[in-house]
Amino acid sequence: MPNYTFVVNGKTVTVDAPADLPMLWALRDKLKVRGPKYGCGINVCKACTSHLDGEAFNPCVTPVSECAGKEVTTIEGLADGDELHPVQEAWLEQDVAQCGYCQPGQIMAAVALLKKTKNPTDADIDAIQNVCRCGTYFRIREAIKSAAAKMA
Amino acid sequence: MASPTTEPAEPGQVGRRRFLTYLVAAPTLTVATKLTADAVAPARAEAVVPTLPQPAEILDLGDVLTLSCAPTAGMLVLELTADGRARLQLPRAEVGQGITTATAMLVAEELDLPLDRVDVVLSDARTELLFNQLTGGSNTMRSLYDPVRATAATARARMVAAAGAQWGTDASRLSTRDGAVWAPDGRSASYGVLAGPAARSGLSVGAIRPKDESAHTLVGTPTSRKDARAMVTGRQVYTLDLDVPGANPVMVRRPPTINGAVTKVHNEAAVRAMPGIIDIAVVKTGVAVMAETFGQALDGKNALDVTWGPGTVDGENDETIKKKLRAAALPFVVPPLLTQYVDGEFDFAFASHAPMESNSAVADVREDSATIWAGLKSPIVAKQTIARELGLPENKVTVHVQQGGGSFGRRLFFDAALEAAHISKAMKKPVRLMWSRIDDMRHGRGRAASYHRIRATFALGQVLTFEHRVASVETDWSHGLGEILTAFAAKLPVGGNLSFAQTVFLLTVKSPYNFGVTTQLLNEVPLKFHTSAWRSVYSANTRGAEEIMVDEIAKKLGKDPVQFRREFIKEQRQRAVLDKVAELGEWGKKLPAGFAQGIAVHGEYKSYTACLVELDARDPKYPRVTKATIAVDVGKPVNPRGIQAQMLGGLTDAISTTLTAGLHIDKGLPLEGSYSQFHYARQKNSPTDVTVHVMPATGADIGGAGELGLPAPVGAIANAYARATGIKPRSFPITFPVDFDPFPR
Numbered sequence: 001m002p003n004y005t006f007v008v009n010g011k012t013v014t015v016d017a018p019a020d021l022p023m024l025w026a027l028r029d030k031l032k033v034r035g036p037k038y039g040c041g042i043n044v045c046k047a048c049t050s051h052l053d054g055e056a057f058n059p060c061v062t063p064v065s066e067c068a069g070k071e072v073t074t075i076e077g078l079a080d081g082d083e084l085h086p087v088q089e090a091w092l093e094q095d096v097a098q099c100g101y102c103q104p105g106q107i108m109a110a111v112a113l114l115k116k117t118k119n120p121t122d123a124d125i126d127a128i129q130n131v132c133r134c135g136t137y138f139r140i141r142e143a144i145k146s147a148a149a150k151m152a
Numbered sequence: 153m154a155s156p157t158t159e160p161a162e163p164g165q166v167g168r169r170r171f172l173t174y175l176v177a178a179p180t181l182t183v184a185t186k187l188t189a190d191a192v193a194p195a196r197a198e199a200v201v202p203t204l205p206q207p208a209e210i211l212d213l214g215d216v217l218t219l220s221c222a223p224t225a226g227m228l229v230l231e232l233t234a235d236g237r238a239r240l241q242l243p244r245a246e247v248g249q250g251i252t253t254a255t256a257m258l259v260a261e262e263l264d265l266p267l268d269r270v271d272v273v274l275s276d277a278r279t280e281l282l283f284n285q286l287t288g289g290s291n292t293m294r295s296l297y298d299p300v301r302a303t304a305a306t307a308r309a310r311m312v313a314a315a316g317a318q319w320g321t322d323a324s325r326l327s328t329r330d331g332a333v334w335a336p337d338g339r340s341a342s343y344g345v346l347a348g349p350a351a352r353s354g355l356s357v358g359a360i361r362p363k364d365e366s367a368h369t370l371v372g373t374p375t376s377r378k379d380a381r382a383m384v385t386g387r388q389v390y391t392l393d394l395d396v397p398g399a400n401p402v403m404v405r406r407p408p409t410i411n412g413a414v415t416k417v418h419n420e421a422a423v424r425a426m427p428g429i430i431d432i433a434v435v436k437t438g439v440a441v442m443a444e445t446f447g448q449a450l451d452g453k454n455a456l457d458v459t460w461g462p463g464t465v466d467g468e469n470d471e472t473i474k475k476k477l478r479a480a481a482l483p484f485v486v487p488p489l490l491t492q493y494v495d496g497e498f499d500f501a502f503a504s505h506a507p508m509e510s511n512s513a514v515a516d517v518r519e520d521s522a523t524i525w526a527g528l529k530s531p532i533v534a535k536q537t538i539a540r541e542l543g544l545p546e547n548k549v550t551v552h553v554q555q556g557g558g559s560f561g562r563r564l565f566f567d568a569a570l571e572a573a574h575i576s577k578a579m580k581k582p583v584r585l586m587w588s589r590i591d592d593m594r595h596g597r598g599r600a601a602s603y604h605r606i607r608a609t610f611a612l613g614q615v616l617t618f619e620h621r622v623a624s625v626e627t628d629w630s631h632g633l634g635e636i637l638t639a640f641a642a643k644l645p646v647g648g649n650l651s652f653a654q655t656v657f658l659l660t661v662k663s664p665y666n667f668g669v670t671t672q673l674l675n676e677v678p679l680k681f682h683t684s685a686w687r688s689v690y691s692a693n694t695r696g697a698e699e700i701m702v703d704e705i706a707k708k709l710g711k712d713p714v715q716f717r718r719e720f721i722k723e724q725r726q727r728a729v730l731d732k733v734a735e736l737g738e739w740g741k742k743l744p745a746g747f748a749q750g751i752a753v754h755g756e757y758k759s760y761t762a763c764l765v766e767l768d769a770r771d772p773k774y775p776r777v778t779k780a781t782i783a784v785d786v787g788k789p790v791n792p793r794g795i796q797a798q799m800l801g802g803l804t805d806a807i808s809t810t811l812t813a814g815l816h817i818d819k820g821l822p823l824e825g826s827y828s829q830f831h832y833a834r835q836k837n838s839p840t841d842v843t844v845h846v847m848p849a850t851g852a853d854i855g856g857a858g859e860l861g862l863p864a865p866v867g868a869i870a871n872a873y874a875r876a877t878g879i880k881p882r883s884f885p886i887t888f889p890v891d892f893d894p895f896p897r
Contacts, residue, residue: 001427017445018427018428018448021445021447021448022447024447025445025446025447025448026445028392028445028446029401029444029445029446029447030445032395034386034389034392034393035385035386035387036386037390037508037509037557038392038446038510038586039508039509039510039589039827040589040826040827040828041450041588041589042589042826042828044826044827044828045508045589045826045827047508074386075384075385075386076385076386076387078385079385084381084384084385088384088385091380091384092376092380092381092384095376095377095380095793095797096380096384097248097377097379097380097383097384098248098249098250098558098797098801099247099248099507099508099509099556099557099558099559100248100379100380100382100383100388100557101390101507101508101509101557101558102508102557103383103384104383104384104386107384122840125835126835126836127835127836128834128835129834129835130834130835131508131827131832131834132508132804133506133507133508133558133560133832134248134508134558134797134801134804135800135801135802135803135804135805135807135808135833135838136797136800136801136804137804137833137834137835137838138800138838138839138840138842139797139800140835141835141838141840
């Protein structure tokens with residue numbers, strides 16, 4: 001099997017995997033990076049949302065070969081040591097999570113949104129498609145607005 | 153009383169060492185259940201035709217569950233450690249409902265210990281707890297509020313006694329604060345230091361009494377989840393995040409129809425030769441494929457060529473089910489001859505539980521033992537069943553309860569744990585089993601489809617009769633609740649030859665109104681789909697449909713929906729939450745064309761709620777709830793912030809199942825296979841303005857909250873839809889096309 005080398009949360013790693021193995025399983029099963037979650041495997045629930053070279057991507061449908069030489073950031077790599085990212089702080093402030101399973105993806109989607117749109121409108125937030133089966137959407141919305149205000 | 157046990161102290165070793173473990177033999181508080189109808193004597197509005205107390209008002213399902221927990225309520229385990237921490241072993245499942253935080257608050261309050269020094273862990277299956285390890289019926293805080301307080305009060309009393317003995321001071325002169333015992337002269341000793349001496353069996357301890365509720369400083373204040381930081385940093389551990397040595401990923405190829413079984417696998421050798429495949433085994437539920445990664449296990453299972461036998465509902469589709477349900481609905485008793493009347497018929501589709509974490513389990517089955525890890529709401533029955541099916545003694549099976557990624561009733565069943573055990577036994581290897589989303593939606597469990605026929609008769613401005621006949625596809629209750637109902641049959645306020653389902657129905661569904669002679673009856677159609685109680689069980693559909701009828705009766709009588717409800721509601725607490733949402737949500741305010749308000753109420757689990765929504769139905773096919781105002785009275789709110797979260801979840805469930813989320817059945821299988829097809833709400837479907845008002849403590853018994861939030865918004869959304877569009881909503885979800893290409897079977 002071929003080897004692929006990329007950076008995960010600041011660390012250079014090499015995995016031995018078939019070219020078409022979805023990155024989600026390279027991360028979860030081979031590298032034991034378990035923050036990104038499986039929810040659908042076809043890029044519709046977005047629970048695995050992470051960043052590839054700073055842009056939101058969904059490892060469940062991205063082959064490992066496409067990540068070679070790139071920089072992957074998962075939820076585990078968002079905080080700076082013990083210092084949380086402002087979006088994570090906002091999530092705590094609003095007590096967003098219930099079961100918590102989708103929240104790594106929700107947070108990574110929100111961080112990607114705020115990178116491009118400093119002051120998102122409700123319509124901008126509506127465009128986030130990540131499913132939260134506990135139905136925490138309103139708190140997610142409030143947390144994104146609160147994080148945007150803090151990051152301004 | 154307390155029987156503390158002391159572990160021998162090893163010099164210099166602190167931290168996680170447990171110096172004191174309480175196994176309180178009998179809690180000082182007993183759980184008083186009101187068995188008389190006095191407690192529910194309605195404050196009757198003038199001139200309305202009163203409705204006699206219904207079974208669920210006399211003794212509801214939660215009372216039964218609490219009763220079933222009472223004999224073992226004193227077997228809670230609370231440990232105090234040398235590092236000054238308290239650790240409660242919670243015999244329940246945390247799946248997002250916030251009970252680990254709420255019970256930690258009770259412990260912190262009672263011990264005067266900062267909340268961040270209280271840990272709550274989920275107990276392994278403890279068969280000695282009998283019925284006291286079932287998470288359901290919105291009953292955790294109802295059944296554990298008193299026992300947890302009593303247990304923590306015992307620990308506090310022993311700390312005080314130990315300090316008193318050391319200082320030669322009478323315990324009555326000592327106080328506790330910030331995790332330490334304090335003397336009047338300012339001396340203090342931390343719980344960490346006292347944990348050892350407090351465990352001595354000779355210690356003389358005075359009367360043990362939990363704090364008076366009026367002295368609570370933490371309980372009742374909005375508190376964030378204890379596990380929130382782990383969740384936002386990706387460190388929260390779910391079943392498949394565990395590393396069990398040697399446990400490789402497994403997925404199962406499942407039949408083309410529900411409950412079909414494998415006849416023949418045609419290409420096992422070819423699939424075994426695929427990259428990463430480790431093993432293949434045929435089990436009762438399908439063909440299991442183990443691989444180095446889940447991605448490869450999925451490829452392997454998809455590549456299998458299997459011939460299948462028939463399933464249990466192969467001939468069924470939406471139309472055949474509808475027909476059977478209509479035929480099964482029991483007849484009305486009251487003919488609409490001499491009075492005015494309104495009739496209504498309602499259909500509700502199947503709905504997947506669809507928790508984000510799909511069905512999963514880790515199992516390590518050996519020759520003479522088995523260890524299981526899974527999110528389980530009935531771990532004792534899981535353990536007993538797994539032991540029986542593997543042919544092992546119960547004490548050789550260990551079942552660890554993992555925190556779950558959502559449940560909504562799904563994890564009452566332990567099918568993944570049982571399946572993983574069988575696969576591990578067949579492969580002779582530890583396994584990490586994950587269901588694909590498609591399988592989870594099609595072969596997992598769901599809320600049974602139901603049909604409702606409602607008739608109300610009225611004369612001279614009064615409702616004389618209210619009849620509701622529910623016909624539902626059978627709901628599976630074989631996760632342990634049936635045994636509880638059997639054990640407590642003599643205490644139930646219902647009689648006759650009722651099924652478990654009918655008993656649960658009568659113990660949960662009640663009408664909040666004085667509508668004269670009121671009867672609500674369930675009849676089930678025995679179709680073998682995979683079902684499980686779905687958040688609020690029968691109430692979402694049953695009470696939701698009733699709240700639609702309430703608006704229609706009000707309209708016939710020429711009354712405003714809020715005024716009408718105020719007049720006919722039985723109980724003041726129910727009326728108070730209605731008044732609160734009408735005020736906060738500005739009932740009756742002017743809205744643009746295509747928008748409307750809708751309102752509804754619900755009472756269950758000894759709690760009361762009301763919901764007022766604003767709906768944008770300018771496009772009647774794609775309406776959106778834009779604003780929601782909810783009021784909730786749970787008698788004694790332990791964590792208002794957690795209660796608000798539960799109400800928000802109930803609202804989103806109602807938005808989903810009322811407007812867009814359901815399963816179509818075709819040839820014995822749901823068509824929907826993922827979130828792109830089962831339209832659970834997303835951000836764009838959720839309101840941008842939500843207020844949840846938690847009513848202050850009333851001095852009443854503590855009520856349930858987890859499922860309370862669903863039925864009222866079902867009614868409110870449907871009522872807003874009717875007012876905005878002029879269309880009477882009758883079939884749910886309202887917008888329900890097959891707008892996708894189904895996945896191959």
